[in-house]
């Protein structure tokens with residue numbers, strides 16, 4: 001049985017698990033029923049009410065992982081993001097967002113909020129002062145994302161949580177990039193923690209899910225809207241996600257370690273112009289990352305030196321796959337300019353510091369030497385192309 005004093009890997013493996021009293025099986029039984037007897041009038045079990053046995057069990061694991069009181073499991077990260085925001089925002093309210101948001105979240109805000117009469121501001125940067133500067137009389141929510149995509153900037157979680165408390169606002173964080181292994185924002189005073197469980201929680205690029213963790217009171221507020229919006233996750237996937245999280249501590253720590261080594265290797269490489277990784281001393285927010293993160297994560301970005309074609313480089317990789325998504329056990333690479341940030345104008349990207357050749361690298365659990373060998377062979381192909389062009 002799980003206990004509060006247990007360490008991370010024990011929590012990952014056991015927190016919330018269901019007991020198979022019938023056969024004494026090793027893992028939580030899967031209850032696929034969408035219909036339950038109506039004996040107990042207090043509990044009307046129905047998957048859309050987020051209260052089937054497997055949903056409740058996994059929610060307990062999520063709450064334990066993020067040091068919250070309660071949690072809800074959603075059908076996607078965006079279902080968790082949209083439902084959490086809309087639960088606290090009414091017509092005429094205002095919300096402050098960090099300028100560097102996940103693309104789906106910024107689309108939700110820019111494309112949908114106006115028709116609900118919800119006002120919003122984006123910060124100009126991610127310093128605490130820049131968040132406080134955007135607060136108005138009708139502000140209700142402050143929303144951050146750290147480390148951010150794709151430049152891995154770090155927001156001071158504790159400072160923003162304090163600002164929110166001082167102004168009586170609900171503070172929310174998208175904690176997807178860090179995962180609960182590397183960062184627990186509730187410990188720093190954040191009210192609502194959101195994850196796309198599609199990423200590190202699932203970890204094998206085969207599950208779409210989301211979760212929100214908070215106090216009992218806030219989860220009840222979110223639940224009241226969630227049951228009407230209907231974004232709960234089906235029990236089979238809930239069960240798959242419970243299984244995936246058992247290895248999350250092991251996976252993410254291996255990814256942290258690989259990413260740190262690869263960041264160092266890339267930083268010292270003559271063909272690489274710049275590396276963005278909070279674990280590097282050269283990262284402008286390294287000290288802040290050290291203060292609030294337990295590990296620096298598996299995500300890094302880098303730019304090749306002038307003259308080397310980054311998209312030709314990506315295509316020349318053999319082991320590292322090109323992929324939109326991230327956080328799987330397999331390493332993947334993507335050009336944010338062509339994908340997540342393609343809808344921004346070149347000027348907007350420039351303002352955010354996103355160069356055209358920037359590559360975002362989601363580091364997996366493969367052996368470091370094989371990842372480096374793949375990068376070396378791809379760089380060689382790209383260098384040869386440059387030389388051939390020069391010779392002709």
Ligand SMILES: *Cc1c(COP(=O)(O)O)cnc(C)c1O
Pocket residue numbers: 076077078079081102104149174176177196197198199208209210
């Ligand atoms: C992927 C992602 C989301 C959205 O999650 P989905 O599961 O794709 O809906 C939100 N925030 C971040 C930081 C993400 O990486």
